[in-house]
Amino acid sequence: MNFIKQLITAIYKFESYPELMRNKTSRVVGYLVLFTILTAIISFIPLGVKYSRLGGMKGITDKYIPEFSVSGGKFNCEKIDINSKETGLRILIDTDSDIKEEMAQGYQFYIMADSDDMFIGNGIQKQSFHFADFKDELSSNDVKNILNGRTFKIMFFSIMGISILISLLLGTALNLVVLALIGNLINMILIKAQVKFGTLMKLAVYARTFPNILALVIGLAGFSYSSIITWAIAATYIYIGLKNYKKNSGIIIAEL
Numbered sequence: 001m002n003f004i005k006q007l008i009t010a011i012y013k014f015e016s017y018p019e020l021m022r023n024k025t026s027r028v029v030g031y032l033v034l035f036t037i038l039t040a041i042i043s044f045i046p047l048g049v050k051y052s053r054l055g056g057m058k059g060i061t062d063k064y065i066p067e068f069s070v071s072g073g074k075f076n077c078e079k080i081d082i083n084s085k086e087t088g089l090r091i092l093i094d095t096d097s098d099i100k101e102e103m104a105q106g107y108q109f110y111i112m113a114d115s116d117d118m119f120i121g122n123g124i125q126k127q128s129f130h131f132a133d134f135k136d137e138l139s140s141n142d143v144k145n146i147l148n149g150r151t152f153k154i155m156f157f158s159i160m161g162i163s164i165l166i167s168l169l170l171g172t173a174l175n176l177v178v179l180a181l182i183g184n185l186i187n188m189i190l191i192k193a194q195v196k197f198g199t200l201m202k203l204a205v206y207a208r209t210f211p212n213i214l215a216l217v218i219g220l221a222g223f224s225y226s227s228i229i230t231w232a233i234a235a236t237y238i239y240i241g242l243k244n245y246k247k248n249s250g251i252i253i254a255e256l
Contacts, residue, residue, distance in 0.1 A: 190239065193246035
């Protein structure tokens with residue numbers, strides 16, 4: 001089976017699930033990789049559109065990096081005060097006041113600065129900067145030029161791409177193992193077919209096709225979607241797949 005045929009079969013041709021479950025491991029892995037890449041690309045389309053509408057990296061830096069300068073060991077910037085208890089975010093820039101790091105207590109993420117010091121923390125690590133230690137002058141334009149440079153963009157998107165890839169691989173692998181274990185439980189309690197765990201892993205690859213597509217479509221449409229529904233649909237596909245696998249093996253059972 002080519003990719004399109006496997007995709008169509010996985011979505012609604014339940015009577016052909018035994019054929020999918022008997023596919024070579026290399027073919028199943030190829031289907032999984034291609035399906036994962038395609039769904040990932042599609043899921044990032046809204047982010048790409050938003051990035052483009054903002055004007056790329058230049059538009060983002062112009063919008064979110066305020067005008068500032070570090071000169072003569074002093075930090076100069078217009079006052080910024082963002083306080084969000086819900087997200088645990090605190091941003092306070094006030095060069096006319098004396099900012100203390102203790103003021104960030106209770107916040108998970110914070111950036112705080114006065115004319116002499118800056119404090120940055122993320123709940124795990126924290127760091128402080130003393131502007132008097134800056135030997136060179138620095139301005140917002142210098143930072144924007146660095147962020148808009150080709151070297152930074154390549155590094156940033158490379159790191160982001162690798163991080164997403166690792167996350168996808170780990171998340172997909174865990175998802176498949178859990179689905180296969182669910183399939184094993186369903187088989188032991190309800191179906192009682194002679195099936196190996198490796199075959200259950202193949203079944204899990206195809207059983208997650210429709211619920212993942214459904215979750216993707218609903219997400220792109222801007223609606224919320226519970227992961228419990230995704231798991232429930234996948235488990236249903238596994239149940240139907242196992243029934244047809246047992247039936248195809250020569251043991252006739254009642255239809256769904």
